[in-house]
Amino acid sequence: MRCCPSSVLHLLRSVRVRVCSRRGRSRLPLWIREKWAYVKLLVHSLYFNSLTDSDVVFDSVFEPVFLTVDYVTRWFGLVFVCLVVILTSSILAIAYLVLLPLVLNTYSPPWIAWHILYGHWNLVMIAFHYYKAAKTSPGSPPTEKNDRPFVSVCKKCIIPKPARTHHCGICNRCILKMDHHCPWLNNCVGHFNHRYFFSFCLFMTLGCVYCSISGRNLFLDAYRALETNYQTPAPPYTFKDRMIHKSIIYMWVLTSTVGLALGALTFWHGVLISRGETSIERHINNKEAKRIARWGKVYRNPFHFGRLNNWKIFFGVEKRSHWVTRVLLPSGHSPYGDGLTWDVFPVKKDLIPV
Numbered sequence: 571m572r573c574c575p576s577s578v579l580h581l582l583r584s585v586r587v588r589v590c591s592r593r594g595r596s597r598l599p600l601w602i603r604e605k606w607a608y609v610k611l612l613v614h615s616l617y618f619n620s621l622t623d624s625d626v627v628f629d630s631v632f633e634p635v636f637l638t639v640d641y642v643t644r645w646f647g648l649v650f651v652c653l654v655v656i657l658t659s660s661i662l663a664i665a666y667l668v669l670l671p672l673v674l675n676t677y678s679p680p681w682i683a684w685h686i687l688y689g690h691w692n693l694v695m696i697a698f699h700y701y702k703a704a705k706t707s708p709g710s711p712p713t714e715k716n717d718r719p720f721v722s723v724c725k726k727c728i729i730p731k732p733a734r735t736h737h738c739g740i741c742n743r744c745i746l747k748m749d750h751h752c753p754w755l756n757n758c759v760g761h762f763n764h765r766y767f768f769s770f771c772l773f774m775t776l777g778c779v780y781c782s783i784s785g786r787n788l789f790l791d792a793y794r795a796l797e798t799n800y801q802t803p804a805p806p807y808t809f810k811d812r813m814i815h816k817s818i819i820y821m822w823v824l825t826s827t828v829g830l831a832l833g834a835l836t837f838w839h840g841v842l843i844s845r846g847e848t849s850i851e852r853h854i855n856n857k858e859a860k861r862i863a864r865w866g867k868v869y870r871n872p873f874h875f876g877r878l879n880n881w882k883i884f885f886g887v888e889k890r891s892h893w894v895t896r897v898l899l900p901s902g903h904s905p906y907g908d909g910l911t912w913d914v915f916p917v918k919k920d921l922i923p924v
Contacts, residue, residue, distance in 0.1 A: 708760025
């Protein structure tokens with residue numbers, strides 16, 4: 571190893587000191603460098619691996635919007651529940667105070683018996699299923715260690731997730747067989763209350779259609795009575811008569827609108843039940859079917875047991891009499907299974923011979 575002259579070493583040291591001093595003077599403040607490093611990390615996280623796609627970028631960009639919606643929905647859930655109770659109670663008040671006296675005075679005894687029996691049966695079914703859907707927990711996976719199978723680990727709860735389980739950002743927990751979070755119930759729709767939710771939607775739709783059809787003639791009469799005609803003098807209606815006419819119009823418009831909207835939602839959920847899917851699984855299965863189709867194969871939903879069997883499992887029908895006692899009458903029986911483990915692959919044999 572050769573030795574360098576002392577003058578050359580002194581020159582190299584002076585140059586190094588000057589360069590370091592210049593670099594130190596050109597450095598930005600620490601907080602700016604930290605912010606800039608954080609921004610670069612965020613940008614890098616959008617394309618950190620080959621699995622990044624447009625969905626990941628969209629979720630990352632709109633994450634603040636999703637958090638805001640979850641926060642608002644969580645705190646306004648009680649408002650939506652109160653709104654359902656108030657609107658339903660207003661229709662009941664009109665039915666008892668306005669329509670029932672008209673029915674008793676104008677209809678024949680068989681029609682009176684029909685309206686009273688059907689109306690009260692429908693009311694009991696609506697109230698029962700709405701209460702059970704709102705108060706029944708949809709079910710969550712256990713937090714303690716167990717030997718049950720799972721398909722993944724929740725990135726937010728940090729617990730194993732069984733099949734068909736998804737995390738709800740509004741409830742801030744994992745839900746067994748999650749369908750969606752319903753703000754009108756202020757509760758998630760999952761394994762243990764899915765039947766109550768669908769039955770409520772079904773019987774509420776039937777009740778709205780019943781009120782809309784049976785009150786059509788009364789609505790037309792009330793509308794004609796309130797319609798202003800400038801060529802003839804207004805009929806001598808009292809304040810009570812005008813309020814009755816307005817209440818009938820209010821009832822018919824509200825029930826017809828809710829019947830159409832809720833009827834479409836109920837029909838869609840009926841289609842999903844026939845396919846053995848939930849609302850979330852519908853989107854997942856569509857993506858999986860497209861991915862499998864690229865390989866020239868056909869994707870098959872492992873939880874589809876046939877249309878009839880899907881409905882039997884959903885309603886908990888184990889014998890023929892259950893179609894009446896568990897479907898057409900209020901029933902608090904538990905759903906099929908525990909929501910943690912699921913039978914897969916379709917079964918050829920029906921649960922009930924038909």
